[in-house]
Amino acid sequence: MSVTVRVPAKVNVQLAVGAARPDGFHDLANVFLAVGLYDEITVTPADELRITCTGPGADRVPLDTTNLAARAALALAARHGIDPRVHIHIAKDIPVAGGMAGGSADGAGALLACDTLWSLNSPQSELLSLCAELGSDVPFSLLGGAALGVGRGEQLTPLAVGGAFHWVFAVADGGLSTPTVFQEFDRLAAGKAIPPPTPDPALLDALRTGDAAALADTLSNDLQPAALSLRPSLAATLTTGTTAGALAALVSGSGPTTAFLTKDEETATQVATALQSSGTCHTARPTTSPARGATVVGLDRV
Ligand SMILES: C[C@@](CO)(OP(=O)(O)O)[C@H](O)COP(=O)(O)OP(=O)(O)OC[C@H]1O[C@@H](n2ccc(N)nc2=O)[C@H](O)[C@@H]1O
Numbered sequence: 001m002s003v004t005v006r007v008p009a010k011v012n013v014q015l016a017v018g019a020a021r022p023d024g025f026h027d028l029a030n031v032f033l034a035v036g037l038y039d040e041i042t043v044t045p046a047d048e049l050r051i052t053c054t055g056p057g058a059d060r061v062p063l064d065t066t067n068l069a070a071r072a073a074l075a076l077a078a079r080h081g082i083d084p085r086v087h088i089h090i091a092k093d094i095p096v097a098g099g100m101a102g103g104s105a106d107g108a109g110a111l112l113a114c115d116t117l118w119s120l121n122s123p124q125s126e127l128l129s130l131c132a133e134l135g136s137d138v139p140f141s142l143l144g145g146a147a148l149g150v151g152r153g154e155q156l157t158p159l160a161v162g163g164a165f166h167w168v169f170a171v172a173d174g175g176l177s178t179p180t181v182f183q184e185f186d187r188l189a190a191g192k193a194i195p196p197p198t199p200d201p202a203l204l205d206a207l208r209t210g211d212a213a214a215l216a217d218t219l220s221n222d223l224q225p226a227a228l229s230l231r232p233s234l235a236a237t238l239t240t241g242t243t244a245g246a247l248a249a250l251v252s253g254s255g256p257t258t259a260f261l262t263k264d265e266e267t268a269t270q271v272a273t274a275l276q277s278s279g280t281c282h283t284a285r286p287t288t289s290p291a292r293g294a295t296v297v298g299l300d301r302v
């Protein structure tokens, strides 16, 4: 038997970052929106715990037990006293180390896939608490849609979204390390007062009403200056997309993927074409949001 789960990427439409905490994390007001780029995780019983990965950037994905998908399978098996030997295949389409939570998606996906394979039927609350142990972004990958994440981003409140938003994601060459971007944030913030992170009511309203122009006016990412400081070339990518007609542009999470919100599908195609031909990114990917969270899409009983 094998089980396949599809899991979306995310963009942070607001990422408000507080001061560094004693445990090394930062308190956040993190407004997640799931977008239609997906990894697919397939689990099959095997003689040993084994991971394979295909797709763009697969050579940069660890195939040992540091992989979040392996950690998820091991954590679920340990919780239930189950033999964890499965083959986990990751069909990757989410940019690796791109600020779109690809590793988190694989962690959430492996958790749901193993839960299904082992017929555990765990309640969502139990899966969400296991996700939070794996990483700050992992609970949202399970949930999908849109949500406000507080604490280090793992404490979620689902948000209503009033319509589809059109996006283009410009995938950069190479990745950025999330801890390094937070360290750069701390360096840039040194000596400044950092206010406690709070969600922007106007942004939550824009999501609720599905108003792309209002959302464009309220997009914000406190990690963007840090990502631009570490990767100055991203400024040219952002300018290319806005010049080509995007309503707004921002770095996705810790980057280096950049996100472009457009008023409709036609403009998204036009912005993607301009970005692709500009040479300021590796690949331009048009898509929509919100997207469903981790979902079982295949159950093969042979
Ligand atoms: C920045 C964000 C925005 O959604 O995503 P990415 O852009 O990486 O996808 C997240 O906060 C990333 O979450 P995730 O990638 O799960 O991070 P974790 O594994 O929990 O933590 C990795 C490291 O990032 C830093 N970190 C993470 C979350 C947080 N609230 N404060 C932090 O300072 C810490 O240095 C931590 O050791």
Ligand SMILES: Nc1ncnc2c1ncn2[C@@H]1O[C@H](COP(=O)(O)OP(=O)(O)O)[C@@H](O)[C@H]1O
Pocket (backbone or CB within 6 Å): 060, 061, 062, 066, 067, 068, 069, 090, 095, 096, 097, 098, 099, 100, 101, 102, 103, 104, 106, 107, 175, 176, 178, 254, 255
């Ligand atoms: N399944 C996975 N897919 C991708 N990266 C993973 C995975 N498991 C662990 N990693 C590690 O996590 C790092 C961050 O990757 P990723 O989650 O794709 O990016 P981001 O944190 O920027 O959203 C990678 O560089 C890699 O070392």
